[in-house]
Amino acid sequence: MKSLPLHVCTSSISSAIINRSYSLLHFTALVALFYYRLSSFLLSKPKPSLPYLLVFASEMLLSIIWLFDQAYTWRPVSRTTFPERLPEEEELPGIDVFICTADHKKEPTLEVMNTVLSAMALDYPSDKLSVYLSDDGGSSLTLLGMREAWLFARSWLPFCRRFGLKTRCPEVYFSSLEDNSDGPLHSLEYEEEKEKIKGKYELFTERVNKAGENIGSEEATSSKDHTPVIEVMDDEPKDDAGIKQAKMPLLVYVSREKRPSHSHHFKSGALNVLLRVSGIMTNSPYILVLDCDMYCNDPTSAKQAMCFHLDPKISPSLAFIQFPQKFRNISKNDIYDGQLRKLFVIRWPGIDGLQGPILSGTGFYMKREALYGNLSQKDVLHLKQSFGHSNEFIMSVHKIYQYGAIKNTESSSKLQQEAQFLASCTYENNTLWGEQARVAYSIPGFHLEDYFTGFILHCKGKTSIFCNPSKPAFLGSSTTNLNDMLVQGTRWNCGLFEVTLSKFCPFIYGLSRMPLLQTMCYGYLALQPLYFLPLWCLATLPQLCLLNGIPIYPQTKESLWWSGTSGLSPLAVETVQWKTSISSFLTEVPKHFCVAGSRGVVSSSWFMVFSFIFLASLLKHLEEILSTGASIQTLLNEQRIWMMKSVTAYTYGSLDAILKCFGMREASFLPTNKVADDEQVALYQMGKLNFQASTMILTPIITLIILNMVSFIGGVARMFIAGSWNETFGQGPRVGWPKRLYTHMQIIRSFGVTALELAHYRPPLSHLPPSKSSIMKITETWITRIEKLVRVLRTQLGMLARGLDFLVKNVFHGLPSVVLKKDFKRRTLCMGYEFRLVLILKNKRITRILRVINHVFQNVKFRRISDRNFNEKVREHSLLTQNIIRRLTWPSNEVDLNSPAPVEQVISRAGGFAECLNQETIFVKGSSGASGGAEKACGSIICLLGGETDGEERSNGAND
Numbered sequence: 001m002k003s004l005p006l007h008v009c010t011s012s013i014s015s016a017i018i019n020r021s022y023s024l025l026h027f028t029a030l031v032a033l034f035y036y037r038l039s040s041f042l043l044s045k046p047k048p049s050l051p052y053l054l055v056f057a058s059e060m061l062l063s064i065i066w067l068f069d070q071a072y073t074w075r076p077v078s079r080t081t082f083p084e085r086l087p088e089e090e091e092l093p094g095i096d097v098f099i100c101t102a103d104h105k106k107e108p109t110l111e112v113m114n115t116v117l118s119a120m121a122l123d124y125p126s127d128k129l130s131v132y133l134s135d136d137g138g139s140s141l142t143l144l145g146m147r148e149a150w151l152f153a154r155s156w157l158p159f160c161r162r163f164g165l166k167t168r169c170p171e172v173y174f175s176s177l178e179d180n181s182d183g184p185l186h187s188l189e190y191e192e193e194k195e196k197i198k199g200k201y202e203l204f205t206e207r208v209n210k211a212g213e214n215i216g217s218e219e220a221t222s223s224k225d226h227t228p229v230i231e232v233m234d235d236e237p238k239d240d241a242g243i244k245q246a247k248m249p250l251l252v253y254v255s256r257e258k259r260p261s262h263s264h265h266f267k268s269g270a271l272n273v274l275l276r277v278s279g280i281m282t283n284s285p286y287i288l289v290l291d292c293d294m295y296c297n298d299p300t301s302a303k304q305a306m307c308f309h310l311d312p313k314i315s316p317s318l319a320f321i322q323f324p325q326k327f328r329n330i331s332k333n334d335i336y337d338g339q340l341r342k343l344f345v346i347r348w349p350g351i352d353g354l355q356g357p358i359l360s361g362t363g364f365y366m367k368r369e370a371l372y373g374n375l376s377q378k379d380v381l382h383l384k385q386s387f388g389h390s391n392e393f394i395m396s397v398h399k400i401y402q403y404g405a406i407k408n409t410e411s412s413s414k415l416q417q418e419a420q421f422l423a424s425c426t427y428e429n430n431t432l433w434g435e436q437a438r439v440a441y442s443i444p445g446f447h448l449e450d451y452f453t454g455f456i457l458h459c460k461g462k463t464s465i466f467c468n469p470s471k472p473a474f475l476g477s478s479t480t481n482l483n484d485m486l487v488q489g490t491r492w493n494c495g496l497f498e499v500t501l502s503k504f505c506p507f508i509y510g511l512s513r514m515p516l517l518q519t520m521c522y523g524y525l526a527l528q529p530l531y532f533l534p535l536w537c538l539a540t541l542p543q544l545c546l547l548n549g550i551p552i553y554p555q556t557k558e559s560l561w562w563s564g565t566s567g568l569s570p571l572a573v574e575t576v577q578w579k580t581s582i583s584s585f586l587t588e589v590p591k592h593f594c595v596a597g598s599r600g601v602v603s604s605s606w607f608m609v610f611s612f613i614f615l616a617s618l619l620k621h622l623e624e625i626l627s628t629g630a631s632i633q634t635l636l637n638e639q640r641i642w643m644m645k646s647v648t649a650y651t652y653g654s655l656d657a658i659l660k661c662f663g664m665r666e667a668s669f670l671p672t673n674k675v676a677d678d679e680q681v682a683l684y685q686m687g688k689l690n691f692q693a694s695t696m697i698l699t700p701i702i703t704l705i706i707l708n709m710v711s712f713i714g715g716v717a718r719m720f721i722a723g724s725w726n727e728t729f730g731q732g733p734r735v736g737w738p739k740r741l742y743t744h745m746q747i748i749r750s751f752g753v754t755a756l757e758l759a760h761y762r763p764p765l766s767h768l769p770p771s772k773s774s775i776m777k778i779t780e781t782w783i784t785r786i787e788k789l790v791r792v793l794r795t796q797l798g799m800l801a802r803g804l805d806f807l808v809k810n811v812f813h814g815l816p817s818v819v820l821k822k823d824f825k826r827r828t829l830c831m832g833y834e835f836r837l838v839l840i841l842k843n844k845r846i847t848r849i850l851r852v853i854n855h856v857f858q859n860v861k862f863r864r865i866s867d868r869n870f871n872e873k874v875r876e877h878s879l880l881t882q883n884i885i886r887r888l889t890w891p892s893n894e895v896d897l898n899s900p901a902p903v904e905q906v907i908s909r910a911g912g913f914a915e916c917l918n919q920e921t922i923f924v925k926g927s928s929g930a931s932g933g934a935e936k937a938c939g940s941i942i943c944l945l946g947g948e949t950d951g952e953e954r955s956n957g958a959n960d
């Protein structure tokens with residue numbers, strides 16, 4: 001038994017593979033995008049407009065945030081625990097449960113008490129369990145509620161234990177009784193007992209509610225100004241005399257001292273007080289922290305957590321076990337993404353495979369020692385500096401768990417005094433509380449204690465574990481309306497961004513202390529508030545540009561003509577004259593800049609990269625959604641709420657943080673409203689967005705919606721009226737014949753072109769020295785008049801080609817293959833000279849043309865390339881021209897206009913051939929029907945290459 005593991009960790013290999021391949025692909029595309037952006041920025045004249053630069057910056061920021069997010073997907077794991085293998089109950093360590101409440105109006109006392117009761121009823125030895133409630137409101141109602149809860153617990157806990165209830169939050173248990181499968185069914189004893197308990201529960205609720213009505217509003221000020229109140233619930237029952245009392249966990253009410261002149265550090269302050277007070281009372285080695293609305297849904301969570309804490313292999317560095325935040329009030333549609341799906345379903349299991357999940361505020365079992373920090377070799381003076389002046393507490397820091405001290409009535413008044421001292425608001429002055437470890441709030445006015453405390457712990461080399469059993473361990477209440485959700489989001493993002501702006505910025509403070517991937521995870525959250533910048537840009541700029549007809553992408557008048565020959569039909573590409581500026585640019589800059597040079601020129605096909613990035617991220621999101629069993633609707637909801645959050649919560653959060661940083665804003669923590677409003681809940685359940693929100697929240701959202709609608713309608717209308725489609729979408733693919741740009745087919749084709757480009761990791765002509773690139777300088781109308789083409793080519797080539805050999809060596813050098821394609825259906829023959837030169841000849845008499853071609857290439861000295869690595873098909877294509885020409889009857893299916901050889905093959909090729917493979921293609925189009933156009937074309941090529949032909953053909957193309 002002992003040797004069996006208490007828990008196992010399974011890493012999901014398949015999803016790691018999917019995630020990593022996606023990341024890699026997407027990353028490549030992003031690099032391509034920046035390459036394009038940068039090059040078109042360098043090349044475009046005049047320099048791009050401000051909107052262009054802003055859009056560029058937005059894309060950069062989005063990509064950086066995306067990159068950090070990838071760390072979460074690197075190594076997702078899941079864990080299983082075996083609580084039945086834990087040691088005997090007597091050997092289990094103690095647990096102190098900390099519950100925080102702050103405001104009895106927003107956090108109904110009855111609900112808080114239900115959380116308290118469910119924690120007391122945890123399936124854990126009662127003498128090892130203690131529950132502390134911190135009441136920041138200092139409300140007499142809460143104290144009264146605690147006393148009542150204590151009384152009710154006397155009946156409730158034995159009932160739970162006796163019948164082994166699985167639901168131990170009384171409210172939930174009684175409200176779901178009809179469909180409750182808990183307890184031994186049909187047992188008369190159980191039914192009887194249940195009715196009795198139900199009566200007691202009703203009595204309990206009645207008393208609490210009545211007290212709530214009487215309390216009035218006199219408490220408003222007292223919540224900010226009162227002495228510490230600490231009360232241990234232990235009144236002995238008088239009425240049930242004779243019945244042997246069941247063991248009960250300790251229950252303590254703590255309301256720390258509050259003074260308007262002191263900062264109280266919100267929840268972190270409250271938790272630190274509990275840490276101290278519990279230290280001198282029970283000093284349990286483990287601590288469970290709960291929000292007041294988060295009840296224990298699965299009583300076994302404590303034992304599950306112990307499966308990790310008690311594993312000697314991992315426990316030395318282990319700081320806490322984090323359970324996911326789950327919510328009882330999520331509707332099926334979950335329009336506000338209240339369940340924070342991405343966080344707890346994707347990110348936390350992901351980071352669990354690294355150093356461990358980020359602390360999430362509630363539902364975690366923390367090792368007390370981890371919060372105290374390094375205690376070794378410290379003298380009393382140091383300890384006092386660090387922990388304050390309570391001797392009792394300093395002793396507790398070193399003491400192991402000692403339960404029962406407070407049962408002794410004599411010492412209990414002393415203890416009470418000491419506890420009050422520990423809960424006073426001056427106790428922390430001139431100590432290290434809030435710094436180092438503890439519950440950290442080193443940043444003035446800081447309230448995001450969870451993220452920050454976890455961060456500090458991880459920086460100290462501690463680890464954490466994410467435990468996500470199928471039965472939710474804890475259930476809380478989520479926000480169910482737009483306003484609350486965005487207010488809460490503002491608070492979180494303000495906190496996150498405050499850390500980013502402080503000296504604890506994860507990129508600086510974390511990087512040297514944590515592994516890179518873990519830092520990236522923290523970094524993602526640190527940057528998340530900044531989503532607001534790109535979203536504001538992208539939600540306004542393109543729209544305004546569309547409306548005003550300003551092309552947002554730089555218009556490149558020059559466009560390199562080239563074509564791809566992937567599986568798609570051969571493309572003809574518009575030729576636009578290169579401007580001399582660019583040509584000279586090309587000749588002047590070093591070769592790799594030539595890449596940039598030609599790149600900007602082919603802006604069109606980069607449309608593909610944009611589409612890829614967009615589609616890939618959507619598809620990945622979809623994959624995540626489907627693989628975790630969520631619905632498509634969830635995807636839509638998440639996208640929508642992300643955009644809404646970006647323009648509101650993230651925006652205000654970041655601004656708040658910046659203002660706080662400059663001391664222009666006071667710290668505040670508005671607890672989330674936990675009182676359900678029936679009307680709101682009804683709307684939420686129906687899946688309707690509730691727009692009853694503050695103007696602060698609504699203004700940006702509505703403004704943007706209107707702007708987008710107006711721009712879209714206005715922009716499209718304007719384009720139709722003015723016919724300025726091309727200008728506006730100047731970035732669209734410029735593939736096709738002149739004058740007939742932008743047909744849908746050409747747009748589709750351009751995808752193929754870009755795909756090829758991507759496959760080769762380089763733009764067209766990038767391999768050529770600038771001087772040779774200029775061969776491609778061709779005038780606009782070449783395509784319509786073959787003679788003109790030839791003339792141009794001749795003049796261009798003439799500069800270089802002093803002879804055929806020279807030409808072959810310098811221009812077509814290293815081109816390994818001739819590619820042929822015969823398309824019987826369209827009756828075309830396509831012949832490519834390693835994609836550099838392709839002839840498309842419409843002809844019925846193919847053999848005749850072949851003869852001509854044969855003639856052309858007879859004069860060329862071909863080299864045979866040696867390449868053992870080529871696969872069969874490519875090898876076939878790599879044969880020299882003669883070989884192919886010799887076989888006048890083609891093997892019909894085998895010879896295909898192949899797509900370019902895969903990059904590695906090209907690279908491995910000897911003799912510099914690697915330099916040469918690319919897809920530049922010259923098309924010569926002739927029609928066989930009309931007066932031997934094909935022959936003419938061939939003749940032209942022959943002339944071009946310096947071959948000899950009969951006079952007729954020559955006279956057509958070579959007059960000048």
Ligand SMILES: O=c1ccn([C@@H]2O[C@H](COP(=O)(O)OP(=O)(O)O[C@H]3O[C@H](CO)[C@@H](O)[C@H](O)[C@H]3O)[C@@H](O)[C@H]2O)c(=O)[nH]1
Nearest residue numbers: 100101102136266267270291292360361362488669671672
């Ligand atoms: O001055 C304060 C303010 C709040 N709280 C308590 O803190 C808890 C969380 O407050 P809530 O209003 O529910 O905020 P949420 O945004 O729902 O809480 C999330 O975010 C907080 C950080 O902003 C974390 O502390 C929480 O654990 C996490 O659930 C509640 O129990 C409050 O009673 C205090 O004790 N003192």
Ligand SMILES: [Mn+2]
Nearest residue numbers: 291293476672
């Ligand atoms: Mn909450």
